[in-house]
Amino acid sequence: MSLEPQELSELRSKIGRDPTSTELQIVAAEWSEHCSYKSSKKHLKMLPMTGPLVIKEKGYDSGVLDVGDGYVVTAHIESHNHPSAVEPYGGAATGVGGVIRDILSAGTRPIAIFDGLRFGNIENDQQARWLFKNAVTGIADYGNCLGIPTIGGEVEFDVCYQNYALVDVAAIGFGKKENLIKNHAKKGDLVILLGGSTGRDGIGGSQFASYSLESENRSAVQIPDPFIEKLIIEATLEARNQKLIHAMKDLGGGGLSCAISETADALDIGIEIDVEKVHTRESDMHPDEIMVSESQERMLIVTSKTKLKKLQEICKKFNIGCSVIGYVKFDNQMHIKKGKKTFANLPTDVVANATLLDLPSKKPKYLETIENERKLEPITDYSKLMMKFLASPNIASKIWVYSQYDHEVGIRTVTKPGRDASVLRLDNGKFLSAKIDGNPKHCYINPREGAIGCFEEACRNVVCTGAKPIGMLDHLQFGNPKDPEIFWTFLESLKGLTNFAKFFKIPCIGGKVSLYNETPTGPIKPTPVIGVLGLIDKKPSIPQKISDDDCLVIVGNTKDELGGSEYFEYIHKFIGGKCPVVNFEDSKKNMFSVLKVIDDNLIKSVHDCSKGGIVVAVSEMCMTNQIGCKVSLDKVPGEKLTVDRILFSESHSRYLLALERKNLRKLESIFKKNKVPFMEIGIFGGNKIQFINSLKSIIDLRVDKAQKTWLNSLKDLVIHG
Amino acid sequence: MKVGVVVFPGSNCDRDMYHVLSDVFNLDAQYYWHEKGLPKNIDAVILPGGFSYGDRLRAGVIAAHSPIIKDVQKMAEKGIPILGVCNGFQILVEAGLLPGVLLKNESLNFMCKWTNLIVENNNTSFTNQFKLHDKIPIPIANGEGRYYVDNNTLKKLKKKNQIVFRYEEMINGSSDRIAGVCNEDGNVVGMMPHPERAVESEINPIDNKPSSLIFESLLTKTGVHN
Numbered sequence: 001m002s003l004e005p006q007e008l009s010e011l012r013s014k015i016g017r018d019p020t021s022t023e024l025q026i027v028a029a030e031w032s033e034h035c036s037y038k039s040s041k042k043h044l045k046m047l048p049m050t051g052p053l054v055i056k057e058k059g060y061d062s063g064v065l066d067v068g069d070g071y072v073v074t075a076h077i078e079s080h081n082h083p084s085a086v087e088p089y090g091g092a093a094t095g096v097g098g099v100i101r102d103i104l105s106a107g108t109r110p111i112a113i114f115d116g117l118r119f120g121n122i123e124n125d126q127q128a129r130w131l132f133k134n135a136v137t138g139i140a141d142y143g144n145c146l147g148i149p150t151i152g153g154e155v156e157f158d159v160c161y162q163n164y165a166l167v168d169v170a171a172i173g174f175g176k177k178e179n180l181i182k183n184h185a186k187k188g189d190l191v192i193l194l195g196g197s198t199g200r201d202g203i204g205g206s207q208f209a210s211y212s213l214e215s216e217n218r219s220a221v222q223i224p225d226p227f228i229e230k231l232i233i234e235a236t237l238e239a240r241n242q243k244l245i246h247a248m249k250d251l252g253g254g255g256l257s258c259a260i261s262e263t264a265d266a267l268d269i270g271i272e273i274d275v276e277k278v279h280t281r282e283s284d285m286h287p288d289e290i291m292v293s294e295s296q297e298r299m300l301i302v303t304s305k306t307k308l309k310k311l312q313e314i315c316k317k318f319n320i321g322c323s324v325i326g327y328v329k330f331d332n333q334m335h336i337k338k339g340k341k342t343f344a345n346l347p348t349d350v351v352a353n354a355t356l357l358d359l360p361s362k363k364p365k366y367l368e369t370i371e372n373e374r375k376l377e378p379i380t381d382y383s384k385l386m387m388k389f390l391a392s393p394n395i396a397s398k399i400w401v402y403s404q405y406d407h408e409v410g411i412r413t414v415t416k417p418g419r420d421a422s423v424l425r426l427d428n429g430k431f432l433s434a435k436i437d438g439n440p441k442h443c444y445i446n447p448r449e450g451a452i453g454c455f456e457e458a459c460r461n462v463v464c465t466g467a468k469p470i471g472m473l474d475h476l477q478f479g480n481p482k483d484p485e486i487f488w489t490f491l492e493s494l495k496g497l498t499n500f501a502k503f504f505k506i507p508c509i510g511g512k513v514s515l516y517n518e519t520p521t522g523p524i525k526p527t528p529v530i531g532v533l534g535l536i537d538k539k540p541s542i543p544q545k546i547s548d549d550d551c552l553v554i555v556g557n558t559k560d561e562l563g564g565s566e567y568f569e570y571i572h573k574f575i576g577g578k579c580p581v582v583n584f585e586d587s588k589k590n591m592f593s594v595l596k597v598i599d600d601n602l603i604k605s606v607h608d609c610s611k612g613g614i615v616v617a618v619s620e621m622c623m624t625n626q627i628g629c630k631v632s633l634d635k636v637p638g639e640k641l642t643v644d645r646i647l648f649s650e651s652h653s654r655y656l657l658a659l660e661r662k663n664l665r666k667l668e669s670i671f672k673k674n675k676v677p678f679m680e681i682g683i684f685g686g687n688k689i690q691f692i693n694s695l696k697s698i699i700d701l702r703v704d705k706a707q708k709t710w711l712n713s714l715k716d717l718v719i720h721g
Numbered sequence: 722m723k724v725g726v727v728v729f730p731g732s733n734c735d736r737d738m739y740h741v742l743s744d745v746f747n748l749d750a751q752y753y754w755h756e757k758g759l760p761k762n763i764d765a766v767i768l769p770g771g772f773s774y775g776d777r778l779r780a781g782v783i784a785a786h787s788p789i790i791k792d793v794q795k796m797a798e799k800g801i802p803i804l805g806v807c808n809g810f811q812i813l814v815e816a817g818l819l820p821g822v823l824l825k826n827e828s829l830n831f832m833c834k835w836t837n838l839i840v841e842n843n844n845t846s847f848t849n850q851f852k853l854h855d856k857i858p859i860p861i862a863n864g865e866g867r868y869y870v871d872n873n874t875l876k877k878l879k880k881k882n883q884i885v886f887r888y889e890e891m892i893n894g895s896s897d898r899i900a901g902v903c904n905e906d907g908n909v910v911g912m913m914p915h916p917e918r919a920v921e922s923e924i925n926p927i928d929n930k931p932s933s934l935i936f937e938s939l940l941t942k943t944g945v946h947n
Contacts, residue, residue: 137830140830140831141831144772144831144862144864145731145733145772145775145776146733147733147734147771147772225775226772226775227730227731227772227774227775227777230730230731230733230772230775231730231731317754318730319730402833403830403832403833403834404830404831404832404833405831405833406831406833406862407833408833408860408862408915408918408924409733409734409737409770409862409918410736410737411737411740411741411917411918411921411924412924413924414923414924416926425923425924542926
C-alpha cells in the first residue's frame with residue numbers, strides 16, 4: 001500500500017522534503033481512489049447539485065433537502081464491494097454502519113436503510129449463494145440491531161459478478177433544520193474521538209478498495225459492532241440536542257487520516273493530535289497503524305473546552321470511549337505527534353486534495369456489434385415459460401430477503417417493502433417515498449441510455465406512490481478506470497444521468513463512485529445505481545385491493561426494446577439487441593399524468609412496468625392481490641410487434657393502472673388531454689392470469705400456483721440449492 | 722396516569738412506545754434509564770423492544786441484571802401492570818418475572834412479518850377489553866422469538882391460565898404456538914409481537930383497532946377508563 005512513483009515525487013515537491021513513513025501512509029490513504037475520487041471528480045461536477053430544496057453546508061457527507069415546516073431529510077449512498085466480496089457478512093454490515101454515520105454527521109437521525117445487492121449466478125454458483133446469504137444476514141443483523149428499518153432495495157444476479165459482490169447501502173435521515181450541525185471550529189477547540197476503540201482491523205481498507213481484488217486481504221476488512229454504533233447514535237444526538245458539537249465527521253475509508261485532513265480542509269483550519277491519546281484495542285499500535293486503521297463505529301467531534309465536560313458525561317452514560325486527541329490550530333497543517341515526537345506535519349490542502357486525473361476514454365469495441373440480434377428459438381409454451389420465469393432469481397419475489405430486515409421499527413413505514421417504492425411518514429404530516437434502481441444488463445448494451453433508464457425507473461417507482469421526485473443519489477460502479485474503454489462507459493453513464501437530472505430539475509444530492517470492480521474473468525458490467533427521493537404533500541397512494549371487473553390500463557408505448565431484457569438473457573441466453581431508450585418528453589408527460597390521476601383518486605393501484613416486461617408486471621399485480629386478469633395483447637399501444645416482444649419488452653415510461661370502471665371516462669379525458677398513449681388492455685377477475693392475442697390464448701396460469709412459485713423460489717434456491 | 726418506559730443500552734422501540742403512549746393514548750409517559758430507579762407513584766411500566774446490550778450472550782440476559790430490574794420486580798409484586806414487548810419480554814423471562822425462555826426462531830433467521838394473534842386470556846391488565854379468542858393483526862420482528870417451555874411448565878401455564886396470546890398459525894416453532902404469557906396474577910404480561918407498531922391506521926395495513934385494545938385494557942385497569 002503506497003503511492004505511485006509520480007505521486008511520490010509530486011508529494012515531495014509540494015512539501016519540499018521527503019515524507020516520513022507516517023506521512024506516506026496518511027497520503028496514500030487519502031490519495032487513494034476511494035477517498036480522493038481522483039479519476040472521477042473532474043467529471044462529477046457536470047451533475048446539477050443545487051435546487052430550491054437543497055441545503056448546502058461545509059463538510060457534509062450526506063445531502064440535505066428541505067421538506068418544509070422546519071424539517072430536513074438527509075440522504076447518502078455508499079458501497080462496500082471489495083470487503084463484501086471477501087467477507088460478505090462483515091463487509092455488508094460495516095457498509096450499513098458507514099452510511100448511517102454519514103447521516104448522523106449532519107445531525108440528523110437515521111430513519112431508513114436501502115440495500116442494492118448484486119452477485120453471480122446463484123442457480124449454479126455456490127460461492128455466489130454463500131456471498132448472497134451472508135451479505136443479507138450482515139445487513140439484517142446490523143440494521144435490525146440499530147433499530148433503523150431497512151425498507152427497500154433490489155437484488156440482482158448476473159454472471160458478470162462471479163466471485164464478486166456489489167453491496168450498496170443507502171440511508172435516509174430526518175431532523176429539524178435548526179438541529180443541523182453547522183460545521184465550524186474556533187481556535188483552541190478540542191478534537192475528540194468518540195466511540196469504538198481503534199484496532200488493527202481495516203488497515204489500508206481504502207487502498208484495498210482502490211485496486212482490483214487480487215488477494216483476499218482479510219485484515220483490510222472491518223469488523224462490525226452494531227451495538228456500539230447504536231450507542232454512538234444516541235450519544236451524538238443527545239450531544240446535538242445540548243448543542244455540544246461544533247463540527248462532526250464519521251471515520252470511514254482512510255480512518256483518522258481522512259477524517260482529520262478533510263475536516264481541517266473543509267473548515268480551513270489546522271489540527272494537531274497526539275496518537276497516544278487515541279483509545280486503542282491493542283497496546284502496541286504504531287502511529288502509522290492508528291492513522292489508517294478503519295476500525296468502525298468512530299466519530300470525530302470538534303467542540304470547545306467548556307462543553308467537554310457535558311460531552312464526557314453523555315459518553316459515560318452510554319459507556320462509550322471519548323478521547324480528547326488534539327486541538328484546533330489556524331496554521332492549516334495536520335500535525336500528528338506521539339507524545340512530544342512529531343510523526344507527520346503536512347498542509348491539509350495537500351493531503352485532502354489529490355491531483356485530479358483526466359483519464360483517456362475510448363468507445364469499447366464490443367459496442368459496435370452489440371445491437372445486432374441473433375435468431376431466437378421460437379417459444380412453444382408460454383405458460384410453462386412463465387412459470388420458469390417467475391421462479392428465476394431476478395424475477396422471483398425478494399420476500400426471503402426483506403422479511404429478514406426489520407422494516408417496521410421506527411413506526412414510519414406506511415408502504416412496506418415489496419411494492420414499487422417504500423413510503424415513510426414524516427413528522428410534518430408529509431410523506432417521503434424512496435427507491436433505488438440499477439440495471440447493468442441495459443447499461444452494458446448502452447451505458448448512457450441504460451443509466452438514464454435506471455434513473456427513470458427509480459422515478460417511476462416513486463411516482464407510483466403518488467410522490468414527486470425531489471432529489472437523486474447516484475452510485476457509479478465500474479471496472480478499472482485506467483482502461484479507456486471502461487472509463488468511456490463511466491463518462492457515458494454520467495452524461496446520461498446529467499441530462500435527465502437537468503431536464504427534470506432533480507438535483508443530485510449525493511453519491512459515490514466505486515471503481516476497480518474487477519472479477520477474475522474481467523470487469524463488472526457498468527452498474528450505476530440510482531436512488532430517487534420523492535415527497536408527498538398530502539396522502540400517499542396506498543394500493544387498494546383490486547376486485548372483480550376492475551379494469552387494467554397501460555400508460556406508455558411498448559417498443560421493440562429487448563436488449564438486456566430478462567427474456568433475452570435468462571430465457572435465450574443472449575446478450576445483445578437494442579436496450580430501452582427513454583424519450584424525455586414522453587417520460588415527463590406520462591409521469592405527470594399518472595401523478596394527476598393518483599391525485600384525483602381515480603385509481604386503486606399503480607404498478608411500474610419494468611424488468612420482465614408487461615407479463616411480469618401484470619402477474620405481480622395479480623399475485624399481490626390474489627386475483628386473476630385477462631389481458632388482450634393486441635390492444636397494447638406502441639410498435640407492432642410479435643407476441644413475445646410485447647410480453648417481454650422492457651420499454652420505459654410505462655405504468656399499469658387498476659381502476660374501477662366508473663372512473664375510466666375521467667381517466668381517459670385526462671390522458672387524452674395530455675396526449676399520453678394509453679389503452680384499457682384487460683379486466684381483473686377470476687383466479688387465472690390470462691394473456692390472449694387475437695382471441696388466441698397465449699398464457700393461462702392459476703394465480704395461486706404462480707404466486708407460490710414466485711414467493712418461494714428464491715428461498716428454496718438459497719436453502720436447498 | 723404515569724407510565725414508565727424503561728430504556729436499556731440498545732433498546733430501539735422505546736421512542737415508538739413513547740409516541741404511542743403519549744400521542745395516541747394521551748398518557749403521561751416517561752423514559753427511565755436502566756441505571757436509575759423507578760419512582761413510587763408510577764401506574765404502569767413498559768419494557769420496549771430492541772437489542773439491549775446487542776443481544777450478547779443471549780437476548781435480554783444482561784439487561785435482566787440492570788439496577789432498574791429490582792424496582793420492576795417490586796412493582797410486579799405490588800400488582801402494578803407491567804408489559805414487556807419483544808426484547809422487553811425476553812428481559813422479563815430472563816429476570817424470572819415470567820416463565821419460559823425465548824430461543825432462536827426455527828428458520829434460524831430474523832423474521833419481520835405481519836401475523837394474527839388469538840387472545841387466550843382476557844383477564845390480564847393488558848387484555849381485559851378483548852373477548853376470548855379475538856384476533857389481532859400485528860407485526861413480529863425478532864430473531865429469538867421461539868417461546869419454549871417444558872411439558873410440565875406448559876401444563877401449569879394452561880392450568881393457571883397464563884397463556885395470553887397464541888399465533889393463529891405456527892410461524893416460528895414456539896411451544897403450543899405461544900406468543901405471549903403472564904404471571905399468575907395477570908399483571909405482568911410479555912409478548913413477542915409489537916402492539917406499538919399496530920395501533921395507528923396509517924401504518925397498519927389491516928386493522929388497528931384490536932391492537933389498540935391492549936392499551937385500552939391498561940387504561941381500564943388503571944381506572945383512566947371505566
